[in-house]
Amino acid sequence: MIVRHFTDEDYKKGLDARTWAKLLGYTRPYRLQVAALILIMVFFAILDAVTPILTMYAIDHFAVPRQTQGLGWFAALFALIAAGRGFAVWAMIVTGGRINTHVSYDIRKAGFDHLQELSFSYFDKRPVGWLMSRLTSDAETLGRTLSWGIVDLVWGFALMLMMAAIMLWLNAKLAVVVLLVLPLLVLTTSKFQKKTLEKYRAVRKVNSEITGAFNEGIIGAKTTKTLVREDANLKEFLSHTGKMHDVSVAAACYASLYLPVVLILGAIGSAAALWIGGNGVVAGQVTYGTLVAFLSYATSFFQPLQDLAKRFPELQNSQAAAERIFSMIETQPEIQDSPTASKAKALPDFIGNVQFERVGFAYNPNEPVLEGFSLDVQAGQTVALVGPTGAGKSTIANLACRFYEPTAGTIRIDGHDYRDMPLQWLQSHLGIVQQAPHLFSGSIADNIRYGKLEATEAEIRTAAEMVNAHPFIMELDQGYNFTVNENGANLSTGQKQLLALARVMLANPKLLVLDEATSSVDTETEKLIQSAINKLRANRTSFIIAHRLSTIRAADRILFIDHGRIVEEGDHRHLLRLQGRYHKLYTRQFLDEKETELLG
Ligand code: ADP
DSSP states (O other): OOOOOOOHHHHHTTOHHHHHHHHHHTTGGGHHHHHHHHHHHHHHHHHHHHHHHHHHHHIIIIITTTOOTTHHHHHHHHHHHHHHHHHHHHHHHHHHHHHHHHHHHHHHHHHHHHHHHSOHHHHHHSOHHHHHHIIIIIHHHHHHIIIIIHHHHHHHHHHHHHHHHHHHHHOHHHHHHHHTHHHHHHHHHHHHHHHHHHHHHHHHHHHHHHHHHHHHHHHTHHHHHHTTOHHHHHHHHHHHHHHHHHHHHHHHHHHHHHHHHHHHHHHHHHHHHHHHHHHHHHHTSSOHHHHHHHHHHHHHHTHHHHHHHHHHHHHHHHHHHHHHHHHHHTOOOSSOOOTTSOSSSOOOOOOOOEEEEEEEEESSTTOEEEEEEEEEEOTTOEEEEEOSTTSSHHHHHHHHTTSSOOSEEEEEETTEEGGGSOHHHHHTTEEEEOSSOOOOSEEHHHHHHTTOTTOOHHHHHHHHHHTTOHHHHHHSTTGGGOEEOGGGTTSOHHHHHHHHHHHHHHHOOSEEEEEOOOSOOOHHHHHHHHHHHHHHHTTSEEEEEOOOHHHHHHOSEEEEEETTEEEEEEOHHHHHHHTSHHHHHHHHHHHHHHHHHHHO
């Protein structure tokens, strides 16, 4: 398996052309519109370029000889050109707008689609805010660049080219004087380009740090309040925004220098043209109209360049945005089907035997969580994982689900190394109930249906009945059509757990992984949940990270995990007889429960 991670560093090594080529690839589906936009802008540039010629003609044929023959036709041509410009503006806005919308949509979609495929480990390392700003502001920036950027670039270059050609045609000597400034301008521009890109890259980086901090601040708002952490959070936020201020000001100061430099160089060119051209008029070598046209060209020749210069920071910003978004899109999922896990071959039935053979695992290199961990679970068994926090219980469950893969050793399902099988084979037989189950905004029925999208109303109801969720659902306003708020904020913890159990019951997986909730619910709900779990774990292999004594007692096997090792193993009676760690945990919990019962 090849894991390719493109980092900012990779891109700094001069992959600019590649980035832009990839970015331009997003306009491929709209190549007709892009071609139309280019034609429109060239047309626009032609109209702009001929205007000074008209002025020249007017001076030399009407104003200087003081005659009006043909003036009517001339005026009509002028009006036609004005109308042509009006049309070009309209066509540009419509076409550019379309490209902008489509391209940012496509980039956003490509990013979002890819996020669905990425493995757990990717999300461990990226704050939600970072991902959000890739899909929102970055995608928008890129759409804008690929539409309005094209507009400015094509117009600017076409206009400059045509003006240069016309000037050379009118008077080669004067043209050379004006154009002499050009190499200097190009040199300055390329120098500025490099430096500004670096500065804007820093701005975007700090920006996404801020978005990340915002996101954490909002998600964790309740926790912050209960822990009276507001001041500390504010301080942290101020340090982020302070950094943002510094890098932004540095970038803006630098970018602001460019325009004055371009203006001064342009003015030198115009002054030289005026000086030499003026002498030419006096000597009778240059017509009055030609000088006026030349001055007009000399001053407006640098206009497109200035516009391009204004666009430069944006282009550079876009390149930075593109680098980030591509680094996301190009990350290969760490867990993916190996070439041998052919989807075509007939897949064996899923029985549910799970075997860990000398499995090693680490989230971060040099911090092993499991080493040489072996475990053999027969199909249909319920294995309760108990032990202190951080012992490795969730890690074992995550590895069984193939959310992460072992860094050493093998995990076999029904005798097959699961890396040789399609991911889909395991995960389509897998059901998970998390400690804090995630509910989506939508109806109760939709939330249960998430376990099996094609389920009928009757099936949903049966699943809810089996896990004892039906009675509480019927008490809600509109029953199964009750609207669940984002992440189930309008339901109690116990109700959310029952719904999550109903969802898995409906999916009817062969392998169940259940992380029992630690937060206490009332005794009545506790009993309902317990009986639901018992029904759910019947006839399937179950890994339960168990906190409830009743679950633990009923499990076929209990593994007491500590520091990634099984320190005690057996059924409830056996472990009690051992008088070891489990015995201690059990008696403590048992006494706690009794105490609660007595007090309650
Ligand atoms: P348990 O479920 O028994 O509480 P875990 O399996 O969650 O324990 O954690 C085992 C160890 O792995 C802990 O030291 C924990 O800090 C670490 N760990 C868990 N999840 C991650 C993760 N996503 N990234 C890095 N370290 C992790």
